[in-house]
Amino acid sequence: MCVLTALIACAPPRSSHVVIGAKDFTEQVVLGELLAQEIEASGGGPVERRFWLAGSYLCQQALVSGRIDGYVEYTGTALTAILKQPLDRDAARVDATVSRLYEQRYQVRVGPGLGFEDTFAMVVRGDDARRYGLKTIDDVVPLSSKWRLGVGYEFAERPDGLRGLSAAYGLHFAGEPRTMELGLLYRALAARQVDIVAGNSTDGAIKALDFVALQDDRHYFPPYEAVPLVREDSLKRWPQIGVAMQRLAGKVSADDMRAMNLAVESQHRDVAEVVREFRARKGL
Numbered sequence: 001m002c003v004l005t006a007l008i009a010c011a012p013p014r015s016s017h018v019v020i021g022a023k024d025f026t027e028q029v030v031l032g033e034l035l036a037q038e039i040e041a042s043g044g045g046p047v048e049r050r051f052w053l054a055g056s057y058l059c060q061q062a063l064v065s066g067r068i069d070g071y072v073e074y075t076g077t078a079l080t081a082i083l084k085q086p087l088d089r090d091a092a093r094v095d096a097t098v099s100r101l102y103e104q105r106y107q108v109r110v111g112p113g114l115g116f117e118d119t120f121a122m123v124v125r126g127d128d129a130r131r132y133g134l135k136t137i138d139d140v141v142p143l144s145s146k147w148r149l150g151v152g153y154e155f156a157e158r159p160d161g162l163r164g165l166s167a168a169y170g171l172h173f174a175g176e177p178r179t180m181e182l183g184l185l186y187r188a189l190a191a192r193q194v195d196i197v198a199g200n201s202t203d204g205a206i207k208a209l210d211f212v213a214l215q216d217d218r219h220y221f222p223p224y225e226a227v228p229l230v231r232e233d234s235l236k237r238w239p240q241i242g243v244a245m246q247r248l249a250g251k252v253s254a255d256d257m258r259a260m261n262l263a264v265e266s267q268h269r270d271v272a273e274v275v276r277e278f279r280a281r282k283g284l
Contacts, residue, residue, distance in 0.1 A: 018044050018238050021059050021068035022051040025182045027118065027202060030260050031072040033275045035228055038248055038284060044240030055154050056081050063229060064106050070230035070241065074118055076222035078102070078110075078229075080160040087160055091223040102229065109235055111228035111242075112249035116257050119216070119224045120155065121201040122165075125189060126210035136217040137169055140196060149173040150194035152182045160222060162198070168220040186211070202254055204262025226252070251282050 018039055022032030029051045036047040050068055053059050060082050062068045078098045079085045085101070088094050095110075102108040122137050134140060140147070155161040156179050165171065178194055185197040186205045199206065199213070206213055228245050235242050260278060263269045 017046055017048055018234070018241060019048045019050055019068045021053050021062055021071040022049075023056065023059055023071075024052045024054050025200075026204075026261050026264050027200065027257060028072065029271055030257075030264060030275060031114070031226065033271050034248065034252075034278070035070065035072060035244065037272070037275055037279060038244035039238070039241055041279075041284065042240040042243040042247065044238050044244065063108065063231065066231065066233075069234035069238075070228055072114070072226055073229050074224035074226055076119070076160060076224040077158075078227075079222060081154070081158050084159075087164070087222055089219055089222050091225065094223050095225070098227075103232075107232045109230050109232055109242075111230060111245035114226045114228070114248055114252040115250040116202065116252050116254040117223060117225050118200050118202045118254075118257065119221050120161075121199050121203075121206075121213035122196055122216075123186075123189065123199040123203075123206060123211050123213050124196050125192075126212050128195065129212040129214075134212065134214060136215040137165075137171075137220075138217050140214065141170055144171045144173050144196075146174055147195035148175065148193070149177040150185050150188050150197040151177050151179055152185065152198065153179055155198045165198075165220055168218055202257040202261060204258050204260075204265050207258065208262055208266040226257075247284060251284070 020032050020036045022028040032049060032051050036049055039047050053062055056077050059071050063071060075094050075098050079094050080087060083098065083101045085097060099110040102110050124134055128134065132143065151162055156177065162177065180188065185199060186209060188194045189197050190209055201213055230241055256278065260274050263274045264271055
């Protein structure tokens with residue numbers, strides 16, 4: 001993280017074109033590509049892609065420093081991890097708080113939602129779910145003391161992450177959780193190196209690998225609606241970014257997102273091609 005942060009800090013100032021960023025997992029790259037293609041289709045000129053920017057903190061740093069003009073964030077992540085606000089599970093109130101604070105603190109516009117939510121999801125192998133009748137996170141509590149947990153780096157540290165989840169459900173796993181890159185979590189689960197992981201509800205691997213995402217029956221997690229974040233000065237300089245955001249509003253369902261993630265992760269298809277096909281189907 002330190003090396004990447006230094007690279008961003010030392011990167012040359014962006015030139016006279018739009019720069020769109022994305023975090024370091026498949027869905028983020030798909031969404032970054034979607035936003036970039038729509039800006040180009042709206043007449044915003046060639047868009048530079050700066051994808052795979054590690055996690056939320058580095059994307060936020062790149063955005064407020066002007067190294068990127070925008071990226072797609074999730075409202076619950078913005079609320080807790082970036083804006084450091086208390087957990088709130090009311091979607092409308094979260095939207096209002098996030099929009100207000102980004103404008104006040106960073107002069108960043110929170111665009112209209114893309115149409116889906118990507119919440120954290122506790123994921124287990126399908127054979128274990130069937131063997132133990134697991135449907136909810138509560139169902140795992142009696143098993144947790146014998147199970148090994150795998151989580152991403154952010155989830156281990158975030159205020160809406162592991163500590164709060166464990167307290168809310170009374171979860172006590174065997175040993176310390178194994179912390180790894182998000183892309184490795186499902187490999188570890190499939191290889192039985194861990195028994196449960198903290199993934200994302202729209203991950204294509206869940207269906208492809210016969211995994212099961214457990215219901216958050218105590219409603220611990222806040223809403224995580226996908227929304228574009230764009231600098232106000234960039235919107236003035238390139239109004240086409242605003243046009244693109246409006247065109248994308250409400251166009252992406254959770255099933256759409258799972259299908260695109262699956263096409264890239266499991267079918268190894270080119271991200272740009274997958275996004276072009278999606279845009280064509282949606283008449284964009």
